[in-house]
Structures are given as structure tokens and as C-alpha cells.
Amino acid sequence: MADQPTAFERFTQGILPENPVYRQLLGLCPVLAVTNSMQGAMTMAGAVLFVLLCANVIISLIRDLLKPHLRIVIFTLTIATFVTIVDRFLAAYMYQMSKSLGPYIPLIIVNCIIICRCEVCASKQSVITAASDAVGQSLGFALALASIASVREILGTGMFFGFRVLPEMWPDWVIMVLPPGAFLTFGLLLGAVNWIVAMKKAKD
Amino acid sequence: MKPSEQTMPGDNNRISNFFIFQAWLVLLLASFFGASLAGIQLTLSPKIEANKLNETLEKVPELIFGAEAAQSFAEENRQMDIERQYIKAGNKIYSVFQAKTDDQTSGWVVKSSGQGYADKIELLVGVDAKAETISGLFILDQKETPGLGNKIMEQAWRNQFNNKSTQQPMTAVKTKASAPNEINAITGATISSKAVCGIVNQSLNNLRQPLAKALLNDQNPSDNQPNNHQEKK
Numbered sequence: 001m002a003d004q005p006t007a008f009e010r011f012t013q014g015i016l017p018e019n020p021v022y023r024q025l026l027g028l029c030p031v032l033a034v035t036n037s038m039q040g041a042m043t044m045a046g047a048v049l050f051v052l053l054c055a056n057v058i059i060s061l062i063r064d065l066l067k068p069h070l071r072i073v074i075f076t077l078t079i080a081t082f083v084t085i086v087d088r089f090l091a092a093y094m095y096q097m098s099k100s101l102g103p104y105i106p107l108i109i110v111n112c113i114i115i116c117r118c119e120v121c122a123s124k125q126s127v128i129t130a131a132s133d134a135v136g137q138s139l140g141f142a143l144a145l146a147s148i149a150s151v152r153e154i155l156g157t158g159m160f161f162g163f164r165v166l167p168e169m170w171p172d173w174v175i176m177v178l179p180p181g182a183f184l185t186f187g188l189l190l191g192a193v194n195w196i197v198a199m200k201k202a203k204d
Numbered sequence: 205m206k207p208s209e210q211t212m213p214g215d216n217n218r219i220s221n222f223f224i225f226q227a228w229l230v231l232l233l234a235s236f237f238g239a240s241l242a243g244i245q246l247t248l249s250p251k252i253e254a255n256k257l258n259e260t261l262e263k264v265p266e267l268i269f270g271a272e273a274a275q276s277f278a279e280e281n282r283q284m285d286i287e288r289q290y291i292k293a294g295n296k297i298y299s300v301f302q303a304k305t306d307d308q309t310s311g312w313v314v315k316s317s318g319q320g321y322a323d324k325i326e327l328l329v330g331v332d333a334k335a336e337t338i339s340g341l342f343i344l345d346q347k348e349t350p351g352l353g354n355k356i357m358e359q360a361w362r363n364q365f366n367n368k369s370t371q372q373p374m375t376a377v378k379t380k381a382s383a384p385n386e387i388n389a390i391t392g393a394t395i396s397s398k399a400v401c402g403i404v405n406q407s408l409n410n411l412r413q414p415l416a417k418a419l420l421n422d423q424n425p426s427d428n429q430p431n432n433h434q435e436k437k
Contacts, residue, residue, distance in 0.1 A: 074229065
């Protein structure tokens, strides 16, 4: 396995060079849906971190037992279990947040970041590598959510994490907290990231 | 399994070739995960139910006396007894909370639900003791459009229902509400507004009489003894 990335490489790649949202364009449903407030976005990022970490560790532990034609079933089974745990946990201890995130927590089951990491990393590499990969990718996901959510929440409501940052006279751009705002913000930020990457390449 | 393998005699009957045996890990994990989820559900579901009930109970004083009165009520540290009842009316079973202060019924809070624009809307309606006027409205659960339909949760909009008569059905209108039982619909969310009115109308229509009757039954012992009130004075 000499050609496989090490644990540290997996960790750092997930954050920026292989950012799941901006570079891999994965898991865009929650990116568009829950980024109208920072609190919601960060809860979602935490939930994804928990699910991805648990799923990656379990899959990595049983990687030698996996049969090629049954692996996806096992990935989905594992992911669904941990997502259900998160969902119940939020409903019990963060009731208001669970109410505002609504169906998007159960929908983590079909978040392709997680199944992608199980397939690419956890089913081939050791537990430690898989765990650091999970943390790196989740941080990258959290970073992407935070970047979009802060633009949308500040412009849309004049607030950040529920605290007012823009003066009262700011005319809230309601469109930013509505679905079109998600597409606009994500499109512009994605464009900016691509532009920066292109600039960097040109310099090299 | 490749088709060529399937035609080989003997090989087909080998126990390890049956999918059910190949899937031993899936089955094992499924039972293990299933068991742990059952455990989690058992541990957390009382807490989740309690969260929902708590939210309802918390809102009861506000729904009956209004936000300000409820606040001063809480500051005076007065006790309110809330009794949960189930009333069957119009082929639906309603969860009804009877609020009593100093042994007098001060009002009722009805939990009701119905289809909104996106999903089920769950709400609480507060009415006075005789179920004649609405004293408050609260949205427990909704998945309406953020920024438009979810404005049904805003206090300013909900307050329109206060002091409306339960005799006439509420209607949501797009122009300025003028008639006594008209509600200003939210701009861009007429369906959500109408849905809330519909749920309120239906539950009040079903429960107006049962609630008034329940109040009479409650008061009956004292009504039979007219001297009772004078004795208290």
C-alpha cells in the first residue's frame, strides 16, 4: 500500500486541496439547504463529522471481510445506523435545532461524501488513516458550510450566529436566506475558489 | 456469480455460493445495528416525547392569558394546573389541555394538525373557558417555505387570531382584513395562511360544543348549590 496517502496526507487533503464541497462537489443538498443560518450549518457539520468518523472507523475495522458485491449495502447500513442515532439524539437534546433542520438530518444517509470516503479510504486503509480522513473531510465540509452560511446569514438577516452584526437599518436581503440565495452564494464562491486555483496554477 | 459458474453441476449447491450465506456480515451487522438502535430509541424516546409535551405546557399560560399577562402571572408565582384530556370529536381524537387557576377553568388549549403547503402543520389553539373566543395560537411544528410560509410562526401574524370568535370560521384574505373574522394572509404564503385558518376552524368547529359541555360538567356541582358562591364571599 505504498501508493496510498498517509494518515496526515488524508487529513490535510480533506480540508482544502480535496475539499468535499468546493473541489469534489459532493454533498451539495445540505450545502444548499441548511446554510441560511450559521447555527444550523454548524450543527449539520457536527452531525456529518460524527457519522463520517463512526462509519469510516467501522468500515475500516471490517475491511478485510468485505465482499465486493456486498460492500455498498454494508456502507449504507452503517451510515444509516449512525444517522438515526444523530437524529434521535438531536430530537432529545437539541429539540429546537432538530425542528429547524427538519428532514435534512435523516438525509445525511444519502450524503455522498460519506459513502465516497468509505469507498475511497476506509475500505482500503487502516483505522487511523480512515479516522483522520474522516476528520479532515468533515473539517473541509464544515469550512464550506460556514463560508456559505456566513454570507447568507449576514446579508439575509443582518445577523451572525443569531447576533446582530449589521446596523438595524440594513434592508435584509430576504432572497439570501431563501433557496435562490443558496445557489447564488454557492455559485459565486465556487467560481472564486476555481479562480484562485487557476491563478495559483498559472503562477506555478 | 458469473453465468458460466451457475451451469457447473455441484458447484451450484455449495453452501458458500448462496447469497444468503455470502451475506453473513450484512445480516450480522443488521441485527447488531438494529439492536443498538432499538436501545437508543428506548432510552431517548421518553426524552423526545417530554420535549414536545414541555413545549406545549410552556405555551399554555401564554395561549390563554396572552404573552404579557402570562409573564406577570409567572412573576407572581401563581400556580396553574394543567390537565391533559383526550376528546373525540368529528372522527378525530384531540389532545386538549385544561388550564385551571384557583380551581376555576381559565381556558383550554387544543392541539391540532393538518396539511400545510409543504408538510403537516402542528399547532396549539388557546380558547377561553366557554370556548367562545380564541385567546392564542402557537405553531408547534411546520416545514413551510423559509422566509415566506414559515412566517406563520411569527407572533405578529399569530396575534391576529386573538379575540376572534369561535362561532364564525376564520378566512385568510389577501387584501386588508376588514370583517371581524378575517385574517391578513402572509404575502407570498396564501396557502400556508389558509391552511392554518382551516386547521383552526376545523378543530374549533369540532370542539366548541364538547368543551362548553365539559366546562358545565365541571361547574355542575357548584351550580346545583347556588349558595356556594355567597358562602365564599
